[in-house]
Amino acid sequence: MHKTRASAPVASRFPELRRRGFLAAAGGVAGVGALTLAGCTGGSASSEAAAEEDGKPRRGGRLRAAFAGGGAGETLDPHLSSLFSDVARAKALFDKLADYGPDLSAQPRLAASWESDAGLKRWTVTLREAEFHDGRPVTAEDVLYSYRRIADPEQAFRAKASLEPIDLEASRALDARTVEFVLKRPTAEFPNVLAAFGAYIVPEGPQDFDTKPVGSGPFRFISFAPGRSAVFARNDAYWEGAPHLDELEIVVANEESARINALLGGQVEYAHELNPTTARAHEGKGRIEIVRLRNSAMQAFVMKTDRPPFDDQRVREAFFLIADRRELVDGALSGAGEVGNDLFGKGYEYYAADLPQREQDLDRARALLKEAGAENLKVTLDTSPVASGFTEAATIFRDQAAEAGVTITVKTGSKDSYWKDILDSGTFASYRSGAMPIEAHISQRLLTDSTTNATKWQHEDFDALYRQAQSTQDKEERAAVYARMQRRLHAEGGFLIWGFGDWIIGTARTVRGVASKAPANSLDWARFDKVWLA
Template sequence: MYEGPAHDTRFPGLRRRGFLAAAGAAAGLGALSLTGCTGHTPDAADGDGKPRRGGRLRAAFAGGGASETLDPHLANLFADAARAKALFDKLADFGADLAAEPRLAASWEPNAALDRWTVKLRKATFHNGKPVTARDVLYSFRRIADPKKTFRAKASLEPLDLKASRAVDDRTLTFALKRPTAEFPNILAAFGAYIVPDGATDFDTRPVGSGPFRFVSFTPGRSAVFRRNDDYWDGAPHLEQLELLVANEESARLNSLLGGQVEYAHELSPTTARAHQGKGQIEIIRLRNSAMQAFAMKTDRPPFDDKRVREA
């Protein structure tokens, strides 16, 4: 989620915009996280309780070691998802009710047969100042769908006929589908379906996205530092800087939080949380979002070839 309550009275100044846009968005997948109640306060609040711009948020995640990358199409871990959400955007994302909501896509409209969908892009720019265009979208999706690669969103994009899909103009695309698909917006919101600049291949030296934060530095297995994107189409985050640190051991993430080295520790066990709850140093954050489970049915053979069974 990119948006949330404008202000949480438990954490003065800890705006969800800029926090959940990166670190907390990964936590929203159901993990339990702790945030520090004392010490450094990111995005401090004025006397009237309204947040003001500035400050730094440091968040600790379990990572993937030296093999980590900022390539958003390779994102798998919570740390990967947090870094990708900080730097990049998708055409759509899932809301609290698990319905696809527009992001870089301003709208989508099907034809009568549901096998052609027209997508119009909103006005947005990459961090290098270039506009996000239909060419960037097609490049990104075709890169993900490359049969020689193993990108996370490849299976989600399978219904798209990307060879037949076309850019109508800079901000309009027509997606051809292999079969009628009423749930086309969910494809745009697929995990890992981020939009990157046309031709982009180097994501670890100086990645360019259209997300809420800009790249500063990245050391695989250790940390990634980002700064606020003042030109973000959805409104600049209040935080000036976001630092995502890697600490694979739960005890290391907890000790960093208790010691004031980070303000947020992700994916801690309920036992750890209960042991420190109510002591005044940390606060438990539970993001109660909806969840969904897929049930695959082979509709060409019994019993799922019977429509009544599928509907039941």
């Protein structure tokens, strides 16, 4: 058996932030707990809330966190989460059955345990005792309702593809706290489905998510102004223990300069997604703290393996050998990252760390291109300022390729359409990915029927290896299959993965409890129930 167990009012206006293009919610200066603006977000004055000299968490205060947002169309519907700001709000209000640990393995959350049958097609999930904000218990029927809502063919919910292995018609509630999931095929990594991006549990029945959202998360709803601000209050009945903060406010600042200026000016205490240059300018200077979440963003180029010139394995190998990965990390990421080895998920569960690190070898690259009849190869590299480091990396690689006799023309595309365009058009493009399990990377991007197969990697024998891994009960044996798949991708795949960028967060010096070993998209990233103000 495969088994796992686990142990008010809207926020105030900030005129200075609006002058920088930073929008906050309208309304009075008030909240569930005491609130002082302009960086003085002190905690409760009660003795039980006083800060301890030994560094123990302090209770009280409001933390204001700045994220890039999605404009007036934002919603608190957790099944529509797409941007990091959406996820931060969803994590405050709702829970999933599982979430990803630092190594991107699934960790129990609302699920207290899960257990499979011998065939890995029937999984029993036992819920922990938890309740929604309105006092109702979280039940098996709520779980099935949530998953069936996500799977609705008339809706475009993000987690729909992740839930595809589940036969939701056959799945059932065995009792109030036990769900039996029936799967369409053996799925050894089924806990990854429970942890999928956007797979939040909501109470059964309709609700107005934007005015009266009810979840089981660590914070309760106070107010929401789409594209501007959302305010939440501590949920004292939270199953994992009440947050330290009285209130959390997530405010929108789309420009990185607005986020860092707001942090430096004391108008927020947490600024998400800073660039490496900003971090280097302020790190260790005493005004703010810089937190680096390692291995959060895969940095790569994609080679379309179904079309010339990259339908020739020798050309793909030559491009692997052209890359000076250290120069790319230093130049495109300002050194804020680690070199890659053409494999996704460095440091994550199942990563093939035993494969030798690939180094630049221009002589071998030239020889391979000659063998392929591509000595004077000309290629267009599609890129865009849509992601930090893209255009810089494209220019650096263009110059590296010239030393091997390859002429690369860098074509800069629109931010708005880039991600859609590169999945189908062109032959060579800049690419980035956030954290996800290696199994999910394979299933979503490297199988014949994968919906986001940017490299057009389509091999039936590779698909068969994935099915073999998912049908393998023993974890060590399953890891051996994943290692075999990664060896093949390392030798002949279409992802030229040159680095893994840090995700950079800035905080006020008063902020404590921000996890530093949590890649973006993992459980402890943007986990404000564990944060406090010293």
